[in-house]
Amino acid sequence: xxxxxxxxxxxxxxxxxxxxxxxxxxxxxxxxxxxxxxxxxxxxxxxxxxxxxxxxxxxxxxxxxxxxxxxxxxxxxxxxxxxxxxxxxxxxxxxxxxxxxxxxxxxxxxxxxxxxxxxxxxxxxxxxxxxxxxxxxxxxxxxxxxxxxxxxxxxxxxxxxxxxxxxxxxxxxxxxxxxxx
Numbered sequence: 001x002x003x004x005x006x007x008x009x010x011x012x013x014x015x016x017x018x019x020x021x022x023x024x025x026x027x028x029x030x031x032x033x034x035x036x037x038x039x040x041x042x043x044x045x046x047x048x049x050x051x052x053x054x055x056x057x058x059x060x061x062x063x064x065x066x067x068x069x070x071x072x073x074x075x076x077x078x079x080x081x082x083x084x085x086x087x088x089x090x091x092x093x094x095x096x097x098x099x100x101x102x103x104x105x106x107x108x109x110x111x112x113x114x115x116x117x118x119x120x121x122x123x124x125x126x127x128x129x130x131x132x133x134x135x136x137x138x139x140x141x142x143x144x145x146x147x148x149x150x151x152x153x154x155x156x157x158x159x160x161x162x163x164x165x166x167x168x169x170x171x172x173x174x175x176x177x178x179x180x181x
Contacts, residue, residue: 007082010163012156014076014135024071028064076134078152080163085142087132087152099142099150101167106143109157140164 070091079086086096133139133153140160142150154160
């Protein structure tokens with residue numbers, strides 16, 4: 001790790017915002033409450049009620065608490081090193097995902113609405129496109145050599161852009177900020 005830290009140019013850590021965690025907690029609480037109410041109302045049979053409560057405890061209480069704790073711990077880590085861009089969403093990704101500098105063809109600063117424009121916060125990907133964003137409505141959009149796109153949400157997009165430009169050899173930065181796509 002010492003060798004990796006020596007060529008570190010930029011580093012940013014982001015966490016999910018408290019507003020999202022609180023809203024998620026309220027929604028999980030409502031789901032649990034309605035699940036318990038449904039178990040009690042639907043089943044008048046004592047055996048069925050006990051069985052459903054037995055299932056409700058791990059899936060209706062423990063699982064949402066586990067997800068809530070994961071969201072509290074989740075950290076998007078973005079690093080620009082001399083050989084490329086490194087991204088991971090800890091604790092879901094234990095290793096960094098590397099995007100080599102020579103695979104990044106073009107990049108530009110972009111603002112967006114995470115829930116509507118990007119489909120939500122977190123990590124999303126399909127065959128050619130990838131998004132890493134947890135708390136920002138700004139970031140850098142990259143065009144990859146294979147034709148795919150990569151969106152990295154950042155609270156410091158101008159600093160990230162400067163760091164990326166320092167490692168790029170043939171990439172073409174665009175001066176205009178992209179909007180929602």
